[in-house]
Protein backbone atom coordinates (compact mmCIF):
# COMPACT_ATOMS: atom_id res chain seq x y z
CA UNK A 1 0.00 0.00 0.00
CA UNK A 2 2.83 2.33 0.91
CA UNK A 3 4.55 1.57 -2.39
CA UNK A 4 1.40 2.31 -4.35
CA UNK A 5 0.93 5.53 -2.41
CA UNK A 6 4.52 6.53 -3.16
CA UNK A 7 4.17 5.69 -6.86
CA UNK A 8 0.88 7.60 -7.15
CA UNK A 9 2.50 10.60 -5.47
CA UNK A 10 5.49 10.51 -7.85
CA UNK A 11 3.17 10.19 -10.84
CA UNK A 12 1.08 13.16 -9.72
CA UNK A 13 4.25 15.23 -9.20
CA UNK A 14 5.51 14.30 -12.65
CA UNK A 15 2.20 15.23 -14.26
CA UNK A 16 2.16 18.60 -12.46
CA UNK A 17 5.71 19.26 -13.69
CA UNK A 18 4.85 18.23 -17.27
CA UNK A 19 1.70 20.37 -17.29
CA UNK A 20 3.72 23.39 -16.13
CA UNK A 21 6.31 22.75 -18.84
CA UNK A 22 3.61 22.47 -21.53
CA UNK A 23 2.39 26.09 -21.01
CA UNK A 24 -1.24 25.36 -21.94
CA UNK A 25 -3.27 28.55 -22.32
CA UNK A 26 -6.20 27.18 -20.28
CA UNK A 27 -7.14 24.17 -18.20
CA UNK A 28 -9.21 21.79 -20.33
CA UNK A 29 -9.53 18.02 -20.61
CA UNK A 30 -11.09 15.69 -23.16
CA UNK A 31 -13.49 14.56 -20.43
CA UNK A 32 -14.89 18.14 -20.36
CA UNK A 33 -15.54 18.13 -24.11
CA UNK A 34 -19.24 17.86 -24.92
CA UNK A 35 -19.31 15.74 -28.09
CA UNK A 36 -23.10 16.01 -28.37
CA UNK A 37 -22.78 19.76 -28.76
CA UNK A 38 -20.26 19.32 -31.59
CA UNK A 39 -21.55 16.60 -33.94
CA UNK A 40 -18.90 17.33 -36.57
CA UNK A 41 -16.25 15.87 -34.21
CA UNK A 42 -16.15 12.07 -34.20
CA UNK A 43 -15.68 10.86 -30.58
CA UNK A 44 -14.12 7.58 -31.79
CA UNK A 45 -11.48 9.48 -33.74
CA UNK A 46 -10.67 11.62 -30.69
CA UNK A 47 -10.50 8.53 -28.46
CA UNK A 48 -8.11 6.96 -30.93
CA UNK A 49 -5.98 10.13 -30.93
CA UNK A 50 -6.05 10.13 -27.13
CA UNK A 51 -4.32 6.72 -27.19
CA UNK A 52 -1.31 8.53 -28.68
CA UNK A 53 -0.18 6.24 -31.52
CA UNK A 54 -0.01 9.27 -33.85
CA UNK A 55 2.51 10.87 -31.48
CA UNK A 56 4.58 7.67 -31.32
CA UNK A 57 4.67 7.77 -35.15
CA UNK A 58 5.47 11.51 -35.30
CA UNK A 59 2.29 12.22 -37.27
CA UNK A 60 0.55 15.57 -37.34
CA UNK A 61 -2.97 16.73 -36.58
CA UNK A 62 -4.71 19.79 -37.96
CA UNK A 63 -7.84 21.08 -36.24
CA UNK A 64 -9.60 23.53 -38.54
CA UNK A 65 -12.78 25.53 -38.14
CA UNK A 66 -14.33 28.87 -37.27
CA UNK A 67 -13.72 30.59 -33.91
CA UNK A 68 -15.12 29.22 -30.63
CA UNK A 69 -15.97 25.71 -31.85
CA UNK A 70 -13.57 23.93 -29.47
CA UNK A 71 -10.31 23.64 -31.45
CA UNK A 72 -8.08 24.88 -28.62
CA UNK A 73 -10.06 22.83 -26.09
CA UNK A 74 -9.46 19.62 -28.06
CA UNK A 75 -5.81 20.53 -28.65
CA UNK A 76 -5.21 21.03 -24.92
CA UNK A 77 -7.19 17.89 -24.06
CA UNK A 78 -5.03 15.83 -26.40
CA UNK A 79 -1.90 17.59 -25.13
CA UNK A 80 -2.85 16.71 -21.58
CA UNK A 81 -3.44 13.08 -22.56
CA UNK A 82 0.07 13.04 -24.07
CA UNK A 83 1.47 14.55 -20.87
CA UNK A 84 -0.24 11.84 -18.85
CA UNK A 85 1.40 9.25 -21.11
CA UNK A 86 4.78 10.87 -20.35
CA UNK A 87 5.28 12.42 -23.79
CA UNK A 88 6.79 15.91 -23.67
CA UNK A 89 4.41 18.59 -24.89
CA UNK A 90 4.83 22.29 -25.63
CA UNK A 91 1.91 24.61 -26.40
CA UNK A 92 2.48 27.95 -28.09
CA UNK A 93 0.21 30.56 -29.67
CA UNK A 94 1.10 30.90 -33.35
CA UNK A 95 1.49 34.68 -33.04
CA UNK A 96 3.98 34.28 -30.18
CA UNK A 97 5.87 31.54 -32.02
CA UNK A 98 6.30 33.78 -35.10
CA UNK A 99 7.68 36.63 -32.98
CA UNK A 100 10.07 34.29 -31.15
CA UNK A 101 11.34 32.69 -34.37
CA UNK A 102 12.01 36.09 -35.93
CA UNK A 103 13.68 37.48 -32.80
CA UNK A 104 15.88 34.40 -32.47
CA UNK A 105 16.92 34.75 -36.10
CA UNK A 106 17.71 38.46 -35.64
CA UNK A 107 19.67 38.04 -32.39
CA UNK A 108 21.76 34.97 -33.22
CA UNK A 109 19.87 32.73 -30.82
CA UNK A 110 18.31 30.67 -33.60
CA UNK A 111 19.79 27.30 -32.66
CA UNK A 112 18.54 27.49 -29.08
CA UNK A 113 15.10 28.61 -30.24
CA UNK A 114 14.85 25.89 -32.88
CA UNK A 115 15.95 23.32 -30.33
CA UNK A 116 13.26 24.47 -27.88
CA UNK A 117 10.56 23.89 -30.49
CA UNK A 118 12.00 20.73 -32.05
CA UNK A 119 12.61 18.83 -28.80
CA UNK A 120 9.09 18.11 -27.47
CA UNK A 121 7.37 14.99 -28.80
CA UNK A 122 4.26 17.09 -29.42
CA UNK A 123 4.31 20.77 -30.39
CA UNK A 124 0.90 22.46 -30.31
CA UNK A 125 0.71 25.61 -32.44
CA UNK A 126 -2.56 27.32 -31.57
CA UNK A 127 -4.55 29.78 -33.68
CA UNK A 128 -2.51 29.84 -36.82
CA UNK A 129 -3.93 32.25 -39.38
CA UNK A 130 -5.46 34.93 -37.16
CA UNK A 131 -2.53 37.23 -37.98
CA UNK A 132 -0.66 37.37 -41.28
CA UNK A 133 2.89 36.05 -41.07
CA UNK A 134 5.64 38.26 -42.57
CA UNK A 135 7.28 36.43 -45.53
CA UNK A 136 10.72 36.32 -43.86
CA UNK A 137 9.13 34.68 -40.78
CA UNK A 138 7.31 32.19 -43.02
CA UNK A 139 10.73 30.86 -44.09
CA UNK A 140 11.66 30.37 -40.43
CA UNK A 141 8.39 28.50 -39.81
CA UNK A 142 9.27 26.27 -42.74
CA UNK A 143 12.63 25.49 -41.10
CA UNK A 144 10.87 24.50 -37.88
CA UNK A 145 8.31 22.30 -39.66
CA UNK A 146 11.07 20.71 -41.75
CA UNK A 147 13.18 20.05 -38.63
CA UNK A 148 10.24 18.27 -36.96
CA UNK A 149 9.22 16.36 -40.09
CA UNK A 150 8.96 12.63 -39.28
CA UNK A 151 10.65 13.32 -35.92
CA UNK A 152 7.95 14.89 -33.76
CA UNK A 153 4.24 15.63 -34.02
CA UNK A 154 2.70 19.02 -34.65
CA UNK A 155 -0.89 19.71 -33.63
CA UNK A 156 -1.99 22.92 -35.29
CA UNK A 157 -5.29 24.73 -34.85
CA UNK A 158 -6.45 27.27 -37.40
CA UNK A 159 -9.49 29.23 -38.44
CA UNK A 160 -8.09 29.25 -41.99
CA UNK A 161 -8.82 26.75 -44.70
CA UNK A 162 -5.67 25.18 -46.17
CA UNK A 163 -6.17 27.07 -49.46
CA UNK A 164 -5.72 30.38 -47.59
CA UNK A 165 -2.25 29.58 -46.26
CA UNK A 166 -0.53 31.24 -49.22
CA UNK A 167 -2.17 34.53 -48.29
CA UNK A 168 -1.48 34.15 -44.54
CA UNK A 169 2.19 33.37 -45.20
CA UNK A 170 2.52 35.93 -48.00
CA UNK A 171 4.25 33.32 -50.16
CA UNK A 172 2.58 30.46 -52.05
CA UNK A 173 5.80 28.48 -52.50
CA UNK A 174 6.64 28.46 -48.78
CA UNK A 175 3.00 27.72 -47.91
CA UNK A 176 3.03 24.69 -50.22
CA UNK A 177 6.36 23.48 -48.80
CA UNK A 178 5.07 23.76 -45.21
CA UNK A 179 1.74 22.09 -46.02
CA UNK A 180 3.51 19.34 -47.93
CA UNK A 181 5.43 18.32 -44.80
CA UNK A 182 2.59 18.91 -42.37
CA UNK A 183 0.08 16.89 -44.37
CA UNK A 184 2.30 13.98 -45.45
CA UNK A 185 1.55 11.92 -42.32
CA UNK A 186 -1.45 13.63 -40.81
CA UNK A 187 -5.09 13.73 -39.85
CA UNK A 188 -7.24 16.75 -40.50
CA UNK A 189 -10.37 17.40 -38.46
CA UNK A 190 -12.61 20.15 -39.73
CA UNK A 191 -15.06 21.34 -37.10
CA UNK A 192 -18.18 22.96 -38.47
CA UNK A 193 -20.95 25.01 -37.04
CA UNK A 194 -21.54 27.67 -34.48
CA UNK A 195 -19.63 28.76 -31.47
CA UNK A 196 -20.07 26.28 -28.58
CA UNK A 197 -21.69 28.84 -26.31
CA UNK A 198 -24.17 29.99 -28.96
CA UNK A 199 -25.05 26.38 -29.69
CA UNK A 200 -25.65 25.55 -26.03
CA UNK A 201 -27.73 28.72 -25.59
CA UNK A 202 -29.80 27.73 -28.61
CA UNK A 203 -30.38 24.29 -27.19
CA UNK A 204 -31.53 25.88 -23.96
CA UNK A 205 -33.92 28.10 -25.97
CA UNK A 206 -32.15 31.27 -24.84
CA UNK A 207 -31.57 32.49 -28.41
CA UNK A 208 -33.54 31.73 -31.54
CA UNK A 209 -32.10 29.54 -34.26
CA UNK A 210 -32.55 32.51 -36.64
CA UNK A 211 -30.12 34.68 -34.68
CA UNK A 212 -26.96 35.11 -36.71
CA UNK A 213 -23.71 33.60 -35.42
CA UNK A 214 -21.52 36.29 -33.86
CA UNK A 215 -18.68 37.57 -35.99
CA UNK A 216 -15.14 36.48 -35.07
CA UNK A 217 -14.37 40.01 -33.84
CA UNK A 218 -17.13 39.88 -31.23
CA UNK A 219 -16.26 36.40 -29.97
CA UNK A 220 -12.50 36.52 -29.56
Ligand code: ADP
Nearest residue numbers: 032033034037038067068069070071072073196
Ligand atom coordinates in the same frame (compact mmCIF):
# COMPACT_ATOMS: atom_id res chain seq x y z
P1 ADP B 1 -11.63 27.69 -30.66
O1 ADP B 1 -10.22 27.35 -30.29
O2 ADP B 1 -12.23 26.83 -31.73
O3 ADP B 1 -11.78 29.16 -30.98
P2 ADP B 1 -12.16 27.08 -27.89
O4 ADP B 1 -11.61 25.72 -27.76
O5 ADP B 1 -11.36 28.20 -27.30
O6 ADP B 1 -12.56 27.43 -29.39
O7 ADP B 1 -13.62 27.06 -27.23
C1 ADP B 1 -14.23 28.24 -26.72
C2 ADP B 1 -14.80 27.94 -25.33
O8 ADP B 1 -15.87 27.03 -25.45
C3 ADP B 1 -13.78 27.27 -24.42
O9 ADP B 1 -14.04 27.69 -23.10
C4 ADP B 1 -14.09 25.78 -24.56
O10 ADP B 1 -13.73 25.04 -23.41
C5 ADP B 1 -15.58 25.82 -24.77
N1 ADP B 1 -16.01 24.72 -25.67
C6 ADP B 1 -16.00 24.72 -27.01
N2 ADP B 1 -16.52 23.59 -27.51
C7 ADP B 1 -16.85 22.83 -26.45
C8 ADP B 1 -17.45 21.53 -26.30
N3 ADP B 1 -17.84 20.80 -27.36
N4 ADP B 1 -17.64 21.07 -25.03
C9 ADP B 1 -17.29 21.82 -23.95
N5 ADP B 1 -16.74 23.05 -24.03
C10 ADP B 1 -16.52 23.56 -25.26
Ligand code: MG
Nearest residue numbers: 071072127157
Ligand atom coordinates in the same frame (compact mmCIF):
# COMPACT_ATOMS: atom_id res chain seq x y z
MG1 MG C 1 -8.63 28.68 -30.13
